[in-house]
Amino acid sequence: MSSKFDVLFRGATVVDPVHRVNSRLDIGVQNGKVVELGPALSGAQADSVIDLSGYTVMPGVIDTHTHVRGPAQRMMALAGVCTALDMGDMRGVLQELPEWGCGLNIAGLQGIGHWPNEPPSRGEVASLIDAAMADGAIGIKIVGGHRPSTPEATALMIDQANLAGVYVAFHVGTTATASNLPGLLEAVELAGDNCLHIAHVNSYLRGMDRDPVDETLVGLAAIGGRNNLVSESYLAVINGTGGQIGPDGLPTSHVTRNCLKLRGYSPDEKGMEAAIRDGYCLVKVTEGGVTAIYTGEPGVALWRSMGTNAPVSFPVNQPQATFLCAVRKDGEGRFVVDAIATDGGSTPRNVAVEYGLCLVRYQALTLNEFVLKTSTVGAAMLGLRNKGHLGAGADADLTVLDMDKGIAAMTVVGGKVVMADGILHGSGGTIITTPRGESRVREMGYRYQIVHPEEMLLYTKQRQG
Ligand SMILES: [Zn+2]
Known part of the structure; x- marks a missing residue:
């Protein structure tokens, strides 16, 4: 029998202003989408269960x-x-x-x-x-x-x-x-x-x-x-x-x-x-996969070594x-x-x-x-x-908040954990493009999602008055 959920996120306080939710709920995810929310979804029907007790989950x-x-x-x-x-x-x-x-x-x-x-x-x-x-x-x-x-x-x-x-x-x-x-x-x-x-x-x-x-x-x-x-x-x-x-x-x-x-x-x-x-100007360089900052004499030396063309x-x-x-x-x-x-x-x-x-x-x-x-x-x-909400059918993109520490404890995109406790797990990505860019993105072999500028707030805000 196939599972009802690929993954079940259990026990977090879910905050979703669109659906006026602010309570402890389990989130059932299948094929990258939220398929069910409820106070006590059964883990028996899930391929994997991630316990988020004590955390807050937002879209x-x-x-x-x-x-x-x-x-x-x-x-x-x-x-x-x-x-x-x-x-x-x-x-x-x-x-x-x-x-x-x-x-x-x-x-x-x-x-x-x-x-x-x-x-x-x-x-x-x-x-x-x-x-x-x-x-x-x-x-x-x-x-x-x-x-x-x-x-x-x-x-x-x-x-x-x-x-x-x-x-x-x-x-x-x-x-x-x-x-x-x-x-x-x-x-x-x-x-x-x-x-x-x-x-x-x-x-x-x-x-x-x-x-x-x-x-x-x-x-x-x-x-x-x-x-x-x-x-x-x-x-x-x-x-x-x-x-x-x-x-x-x-x-x-x-x-x-x-x-x-x-x-x-x-x-x-x-x-x-x-x-x-x-130390008023900070010189930035990539080190160990993240950005490091230099000032003082080491900063000057770094800036010079980059022919002054350094991000600052x-x-x-x-x-x-x-x-x-x-x-x-x-x-x-x-x-x-x-x-x-x-x-x-x-x-x-x-x-x-x-x-x-x-x-x-x-x-x-x-x-x-x-x-x-x-x-x-x-x-x-x-x-x-x-996106931007967690109703049934929404993309299972979740930011898991540790409210005590005031930071993100986990990042979930399309139901997949891409970051947990400061460790990265994801690769690749999904390009959000329009019908006019679809062939280029497909050519490059990337996953993509199509959006339409006329449906963006930039244009809808004026129509809605
Ligand atoms: Zn900018």
Whole structure:
């Protein structure tokens, strides 16, 4: 007789805001789907039973802002992430999946942009979008702040992505502004009536111009109540940028230049070196399958050994701003910023669970709200109807929380344990793509799931009003 369940997760407190569940339930899984939930399902009908007594189970964390390169997937699985949206390099993600995949679901955007002078033609942007979609991306990310384009070119990219009906996210900032509050206000203007995902809202509110709380309230007021905008913010103090010095002796990333200026370092090669030596700039490198951080003289040496082209981080995010972005609601009780993400991956700040649960402990968010902002809304953002909840038929993606320690104890994707107690067990992955990317992903031999941009929150939010 065949078993009723491939695996039975037993004894955890299950939190599912969609089905208003917050009680001790067993979860029966077959073929990667939740097939039954009940207070006492029989283990006799299961091939395997995993005892989760004392733990809390939520629908798998969906991180809607990540960078899936190098050790990123490992670091995300360790942090309880089941599904991630890569912001910028879908081609790289597909290439690296065999080497670095550890069983997660990955969707991706392809980064485009950098027209600081003459704007591109519509045809040029349209063909970049077509190429990104054919390569499996669900849309584009306008790289903005790091490598800004003119406001005109930026508006054109947003408009063309809307015309093409693909996902479009924006790291704000143009040649007229930067990754700051004016950049955020400008982004709202440049979107006009078009739909736009504003990436990591908190990162523009670093107190560059005035008190970070004032900046944050102004920024949140500008995006609140606009149903053509979706957004996420993250909770970490460190950012992620590049340490490369260009032929002109200046950091190629404008974000890096701003970080140096923020603490009084000259925005050039000398300033970078001093910032690394002082421990203000963190140089990152992959070691033993995860990301290691160096500062001081070893940091300078590492940065030099990489020809300055090293990923770096600065502790520039304002806790007041990240807090407000995470918890602030509008007059109708809706969160102004839709999701809690991380902008993590290989940058060691995959803290949506760890810091998010701090907010729950602090009663700044209820556990239900935490699950909404780290899973349910993410599923809506990616048009994934079978994720973000744990009803019968849902994908068996589970993040198992140790509420005492405030961390993810286990990550389950499609009923398979990919991480337990800090040990990784998964490989490969499932690519989330659109019908336009299906043949590429199939060609590469990967598992995949099809989504439709018109069913994503980016577009449904406006239709629903
Ligand atoms: Zn990012």
